[in-house]
Amino acid sequence: MSASIALQKDVSIAYLGPPGTFSHQAVYQRFGDSVVYVPQKQITDVFEAVEKGRATYGIVPYENSTFGSVVETLDYLIKANVKVRSETYLTVHQCLLSNSPLDKINKVYSHPQGLGQTQEWLSAHLPEARRISVKSTAQAAEQASQEIGAAAICSEICSELYGLDIVARDIEHGVANTTRFLIIGTSSDAPTGNDHTLLRFTVDHRQPGALCDGLKIFKDHGLNLFKIDSRPSGLRPWHYVFFLECSGHANSEKVQLAVKDLNQYCLDVAILGSFPNERTDGDC
Amino acid sequence: MSASIALQKDVSIAYLGPPGTFSHQAVYQRFGDSVVYVPQKQITDVFEAVEKGRATYGIVPYENSTFGSVVETLDYLIKANVKVRSETYLTVHQCLLSNSPLDKINKVYSHPQGLGQTQEWLSAHLPEARRISVKSTAQAAEQASQEIGAAAICSEICSELYGLDIVARDIEHGVANTTRFLIIGTSSDAPTGNDHTLLRFTVDHRQPGALCDGLKIFKDHGLNLFKIDSRPSGLRPWHYVFFLECSGHANSEKVQLAVKDLNQYCLDVAILGSFPNERTDGDC
Numbered sequence: 001m002s003a004s005i006a007l008q009k010d011v012s013i014a015y016l017g018p019p020g021t022f023s024h025q026a027v028y029q030r031f032g033d034s035v036v037y038v039p040q041k042q043i044t045d046v047f048e049a050v051e052k053g054r055a056t057y058g059i060v061p062y063e064n065s066t067f068g069s070v071v072e073t074l075d076y077l078i079k080a081n082v083k084v085r086s087e088t089y090l091t092v093h094q095c096l097l098s099n100s101p102l103d104k105i106n107k108v109y110s111h112p113q114g115l116g117q118t119q120e121w122l123s124a125h126l127p128e129a130r131r132i133s134v135k136s137t138a139q140a141a142e143q144a145s146q147e148i149g150a151a152a153i154c155s156e157i158c159s160e161l162y163g164l165d166i167v168a169r170d171i172e173h174g175v176a177n178t179t180r181f182l183i184i185g186t187s188s189d190a191p192t193g194n195d196h197t198l199l200r201f202t203v204d205h206r207q208p209g210a211l212c213d214g215l216k217i218f219k220d221h222g223l224n225l226f227k228i229d230s231r232p233s234g235l236r237p238w239h240y241v242f243f244l245e246c247s248g249h250a251n252s253e254k255v256q257l258a259v260k261d262l263n264q265y266c267l268d269v270a271i272l273g274s275f276p277n278e279r280t281d282g283d284c
Numbered sequence: 285m286s287a288s289i290a291l292q293k294d295v296s297i298a299y300l301g302p303p304g305t306f307s308h309q310a311v312y313q314r315f316g317d318s319v320v321y322v323p324q325k326q327i328t329d330v331f332e333a334v335e336k337g338r339a340t341y342g343i344v345p346y347e348n349s350t351f352g353s354v355v356e357t358l359d360y361l362i363k364a365n366v367k368v369r370s371e372t373y374l375t376v377h378q379c380l381l382s383n384s385p386l387d388k389i390n391k392v393y394s395h396p397q398g399l400g401q402t403q404e405w406l407s408a409h410l411p412e413a414r415r416i417s418v419k420s421t422a423q424a425a426e427q428a429s430q431e432i433g434a435a436a437i438c439s440e441i442c443s444e445l446y447g448l449d450i451v452a453r454d455i456e457h458g459v460a461n462t463t464r465f466l467i468i469g470t471s472s473d474a475p476t477g478n479d480h481t482l483l484r485f486t487v488d489h490r491q492p493g494a495l496c497d498g499l500k501i502f503k504d505h506g507l508n509l510f511k512i513d514s515r516p517s518g519l520r521p522w523h524y525v526f527f528l529e530c531s532g533h534a535n536s537e538k539v540q541l542a543v544k545d546l547n548q549y550c551l552d553v554a555i556l557g558s559f560p561n562e563r564t565d566g567d568c
Contacts, residue, residue: 065521068514071352071400112396115417116355132416133399178521211510212503219496226495227524228512230352237349237462238563240511279522 012036013183014046014055020138020158026090026181027059042135043072050082050184057085058184063227064092066174067116073182074231077200077272078241084198084273086183094118094172097141097164098151105129105167109140110153113179118153121171126151138162188273191249196226198272199244202233203265210265211242221258223247235267249274296320297467298333298342304422304442310374310465311343326419327356334366334468341369342468347511348376350458351400357466358515361484361556362525368482368557370467378402378456381425381448382435389413389451393424394437397463402437405455410435422446472557475533480510482556483528486517487549494549495526505542507531519551533558 013031016023017039023046027037038055040046046058060076063069094117098105107130108115108122114137115122122131129151134140137154141162144152151167152158159166182198203210218225229243248255250271262269297315300307301323307330311321322339324330330342344360347353378401382389391414392399392406398421399406406415413435418424421438425446428436435451436442443450466482487494502509511529532539534555546553 065516066518068355068516112417130416130418132414133396134414174516174518174521176521180522209503209508211512212499212508215496215499215509216503219493219500224493224496225499226522228495228514228526230512232349232352232458234350234458237458237460238464238510242512 010036011057012038012055014038014040014049014058016040016043016046016061016136018136018138018142020141020155020161021136022090022092022155022179023059023061023181024138025155025157026088026179029090030088043070044076047076047080047082047184050186051080056185058082059088059181060184061113062087062180062182064113064117064180065176065178066172067113069229070113071231074229074243077243078231078234080272082184083186083188084182084275085185085188086275087278088181088183089278090179090181092117092172092177092179093156093170094153094177095156095159095166096151096153096168096171097159097162098144098167099164100149100151102126102167104149105151106149107132108151108153109134109143111135111137111140114140114153117172117174117177120173121168125168184273188250189275191251191274192276194277195249195274196245196277197248197250197255197274199246199259199269200241200272201244201262201266201269202235202239202241204267205236205239207265214262214265217258217261218246220261221254223254223258294320295341296322296339298322298324298330298339300324300327300330300345300420302420302422302426304425304439304445305420306374306376306439306463307343307345307465308422309439309441310372310463313374314372327354328360331360331364331366331468334470335364340469342366343372343465344468345397346371346464346466348397348401348464349460349462350456351397353513354397355515358513358527361527362515362518364556366468367470367472368466368559369469369472370559371562372465372467373562374463374465376401376456376461376463377440377454378437378461379440379443379450380435380437380452380455381443381446382428382451383448384433384435386410386451388433389435390433391416391431392435392437393418393427395419395421395424398424398437401456401458401461404457409452468557472534473559475535475558476560478561479533479558480529480561481532481534481539481558483530483543483553484525484556485528485546485550485553486519486523486525488551489520489523491549498546498549501542501545502530504545505538507538507542
């Protein structure tokens with residue numbers, strides 16, 4: 001996918017802006033200057049930009065190795081009309097930026113993931129400061145640059161972009177803190193021989209044991225599972241949408257048979273897309 | 285459990301305070317005046333109060349029917365040294381409380397769950413207001429009562445407790461918005477014949493397909509699955525802790541055999557507790 005994108009000058013990518021977010025850096029790391037960057041105000045706008053044809057592709061944060069899945073992305077994937085085409089990984093170092101010294105900081109802005117990845121550092125060094133969720137880490141920097149006593153948790157690059165001092169570096173909790181992004185479009189690429197497929201399903205609550213039966217299907221068809229997430233379905237309390245990442249491509253017979261079998265136990269099954277596996281480590 | 289607690293005057297329950305939180309209301313709905321209430325500043329303190337013997341039991345929010353699992357509770361359950369003894373459900377109606385009129389409100393305090401359950405209302409009615417995460421909904425009310433232009437998303441009861449006007453009622457998004465709480469202690473009760481068991485496990489990443497093999501065990505032993513959650517294990521990137529709720533009691537042969545089999549594919553398996561099923565609906 002990246003090769004074909006690089007050859008097309010009019011390809012655009014929607015991302016969570018403003019400039020300086022980790023999404024922005026993930027686009028740059030993957031595509032450099034070969035694409036048009038289209039910043040969006042929030043993650044849901046990235047999906048809508050692709051759905052409505054305002055951008056060729058979009059990039060959304062999917063999960064972080066320290067603080068887990070990005071709920072806003074999962075919740076939009078319940079209704080999204082896009083295909084996941086690709087994945088990309090970015091090493092994330094969080095900084096505390098401010099124009100006030102540490103002992104004068106009384107509020108900290110960031111995206112919920114930025115606050116989550118640094119919660120141990122914040123509890124140790126700024127236990128009394130208010131933690132304020134905003135739509136992106138770069139928006140946090142913009143906000144912090146306008147207020148005395150305010151700081152942002154964001155990337156180092158925001159220091160220059162928004163005129164803020166670096167008060168502390170590498171304040172994330174996890175070792176090798178990494179964010180995994182999904183690149184979304186309106187179609188999937190052909191199989192490469194080492195692909196993963198992301199599925200979404202809601203089990204039929206009228207069938208006792210349907211979740212067990214549904215999960216067993218992947219074993220029956222020789223597909224490995226790498227990740228499971230669940231979110232409320234919104235249909236009825238304690239009824240969930242499951243997100244499941246398995247080995248194989250949606251065009252393969254194995255995955256197609258598994259989806260067919262899964263439908264027996266589900267109200268709804270959707271293939272969110274297949275993409276080349278970019279990781280070299282094993283199972284989860 | 286509730287009957288035995290009601291007979292003991294010196295039984296104490298740690299909960300997420302200050303007074304007026306939904307945790308507080310859940311304790312009152314379940315136990316009334318028969319126990320001593322021990323408010324805590326954050327969810328992790330509730331676990332610690334039980335672990336260190338400062339309270340007989342604790343109550344923690346586990347999941348909400350609209351906004352899903354409570355990440356802070358899951359993350360503490362990775363290391364917790366407690367047993368889940370019981371579950372309880374509370375219908376949750378969120379209010380917007382403030383001493384400023386709606387068009388003067390520029391910041392909104394709440395617990396992340398309060399902000400999540402009302403995000404659609406906030407986007408429609410207060411799109412420009414800052415959303416500020418605090419440790420509990422009642423702490424949000426306390427904070428809002430001290431600032432002009434500030435509001436809290438919390439229960440109606442906080443209006444009286446913290447001297448705030450009710451600006452809007454029932455602003456939660458989901459139909460029948462309900463929070464499920466777990467009651468934790470240092471041991472589990474005996475089987476009742478209709479119990480659920482909460483397990484935690486990390487699969488052995490060196491065995492390809494270990495997650496598939498592990499999940500299949502529940503089907504093999506005739507146990508139903510009701511809920512699956514995952515969180516980063518903290519051991520290595522893209523390695524997860526899974527939380528799994530199944531039918532049966534930890535003392536039953538079925539669950540014991542399933543746990544024994546599960547150990548073959550896992551680095552670690554722990555039974556977090558067994559408790560009477562309080563729900564009458566079916567599978568997830």
